[in-house]
Amino acid sequence: MARIIDKIAWIRLESGRILGTRSRGKDRYYLPGGKREAGESDHDTLVREIDEELSVAIVRETAVLFGSFEAAAHGHTDGTLVRMTCYTADYRGTLAPSHEIEEIAWLTYADRPRVSPVDQLIFDHLQERGLWG
Structure with a gap:
C-alpha cells in the first residue's frame, strides 16, 4: 500500500506566471504550502504555511x-505519493522567502521540468485550461 503525504498548496497566478518556491538544498521548485498539522483544516494549513514560508497573510475568506x-x-x-489540495486566495503583505525557503520565483509553463512531479500535473492542468494568462 502506498504511503500518502497530505499537503495543501497555494496557487498564485499573476501576469501569466505562477508563484513557486525553492527550499534550501533543493533542486526543484514547489508550489508554496506544506503538510497539515494534527487537527488543522485545509484553510488553517494554508494560512499557517504561507505565513511561515512567504511572510504574507492569506485572506481566508477569499480561499477557493x-x-x-x-x-x-x-x-x-x-x-510514496503526495496528494496536493490546492487553493487560490488573495493575500496581504509583501512576498519574501522565510524559514526553509531560499528563493521565490514567478514560473511559466516553460519551467515545468524544474518543478516536482505533482506540480507538473498542476502546470499541465493550467495549460490545458488556458489559465496561464
Missing part, C-alpha cells in the same frame, strides 16, 4: 478550492 492532484513524491522512496 482549485483542485486536488496526486503523483509520486519527489525525493521520497518508491511507493
Whole structure:
C-alpha cells in the first residue's frame, strides 16, 4: 500500500506566471504550502504555511478550492505519493522567502521540468485550461 503525504498548496497566478518556491538544498521548485498539522483544516494549513514560508497573510475568506492532484513524491522512496489540495486566495503583505525557503520565483509553463512531479500535473492542468494568462 502506498504511503500518502497530505499537503495543501497555494496557487498564485499573476501576469501569466505562477508563484513557486525553492527550499534550501533543493533542486526543484514547489508550489508554496506544506503538510497539515494534527487537527488543522485545509484553510488553517494554508494560512499557517504561507505565513511561515512567504511572510504574507492569506485572506481566508477569499480561499477557493482549485483542485486536488496526486503523483509520486519527489525525493521520497518508491511507493510514496503526495496528494496536493490546492487553493487560490488573495493575500496581504509583501512576498519574501522565510524559514526553509531560499528563493521565490514567478514560473511559466516553460519551467515545468524544474518543478516536482505533482506540480507538473498542476502546470499541465493550467495549460490545458488556458489559465496561464
